[in-house]
Amino acid sequence: SLNVKQEFDAIHPDDLGGGRRATEFLLELGHRHILYVDTDEPENKHYSKPDRRAGYEEVMRGAGRAPRVHLLARKSDERIVSAMALLRGGNRPTAIVAYELAEAMAVVHAAQQLGLRIPADLSLILFHNRIDDRYFLPMHTVSNAMEQVGRGAVQLLLEKLENPQVSLPTRTVSAVLLNGATCVPPTLRKT
Numbered sequence: 001s002l003n004v005k006q007e008f009d010a011i012h013p014d015d016l017g018g019g020r021r022a023t024e025f026l027l028e029l030g031h032r033h034i035l036y037v038d039t040d041e042p043e044n045k046h047y048s049k050p051d052r053r054a055g056y057e058e059v060m061r062g063a064g065r066a067p068r069v070h071l072l073a074r075k076s077d078e079r080i081v082s083a084m085a086l087l088r089g090g091n092r093p094t095a096i097v098a099y100e101l102a103e104a105m106a107v108v109h110a111a112q113q114l115g116l117r118i119p120a121d122l123s124l125i126l127f128h129n130r131i132d133d134r135y136f137l138p139m140h141t142v143s144n145a146m147e148q149v150g151r152g153a154v155q156l157l158l159e160k161l162e163n164p165q166v167s168l169p170t171r172t173v174s175a176v177l178l179n180g181a182t183c184v185p186p187t188l189r190k191t
Contacts, residue, residue, distance in 0.1 A: 003149065005047035008167035009160065011152045013144035015048040015127070018175030019055020019097070022125045022142045025177060026095045027063055030185040031123060034060065035086065035093035037103045039079065040071035048144075049099070052127060056097050068093070072106055079103075083110035087122070094186045095123035101132055108135050123183040131178050138180035148173045 001010040019036075026034050036056045038049065057067040072082040083106040086093075098104035104126035108118060116122050118137065125140040126132075129147075132139050152171055159168060 003146075005051075005170070007170060009156070010170040011149055011156055012047070012170070012172060013146070013149055014172045014175050015051035015144070016055045017172075018127060018142040018144070019052040019057075020059050021055075021175060021177055022097045022127075023056045023059035025140075026097070026123060026125065026183065027059065027065075029095075029123065029183060031095040032065060032186075033068075033091075033093045034065070034095045034097065035068045035070055036097045036099075037070050037072060037083070037086070037107060038099040039074055039103055041074060048127075052097075052099060072103060076102075076106070079106040080109045080113070083107050084114060087111060087114055087116060093122070095125070095183065098124065098126040100127050104132075104139060105134070119182050119184040123186075125183055127175075131180050133180075135182075137182060140180040140183045141178040143176045143178050145173050145176050 003012050004010045005012050023034060036053055038053065053069065060067040070086045072079040079102070087110050096107055098107060104124060107124060111118055111122055118124050125142065127142045127144060129144055131141050152173055156168060156171065
């Protein structure tokens with residue numbers, strides 16, 4: 001099975017490790033007020049939802065920081081309003097880890113409407129298979145390395161065809177941090 005988390009005969013990206021890596025990266029840059037943003041979708045049971053968030057929370061707690069999670073509304077127009085609410089006021093994060101592109105773009109649109117600059121006022125990192133530049137700025141990305149997952153799935157299938165009766169242990173492909181232009185240290189922010 002491809003992109004499924006089960007004990008045998010599957011391969012998937014290491015979303016838990018990816019959540020850790022994104023958060024560690026922001027902490028290494030000097031951020032302390034890091035927020036995790038996802039969409040409120042209780043029916044979405046994909047393993048990446050809890051794994052990415054758990055990786056973020058684990059690293060924040062390990063750094064002595066309280067994890068902060070913000071769930072955006074499901075509808076795209078309400079999602080932007082929800083993102084604006086989290087970016088207003090004195091408790092605004094200096095950096096955000098976004099579950100994926102939909103959440104990141106809601107944050108980008110909200111920041112623009114509020115006059116906040118990315119990365120000068122807010123660093124942003126997301127999960128995606130590649131660096132996305134729809135915002136006209138390549139976004140820092142934790143890649144789910146789907147090309148490597150695909151190659152691994154073919155290898156797993158070939159092994160399974162040779163020994164169909166054998167249950168093969170599930171394989172996890174490490175997530176990779178791709179440097180974009182949406183994260184800077186908070187002390188180096190432009191004014």
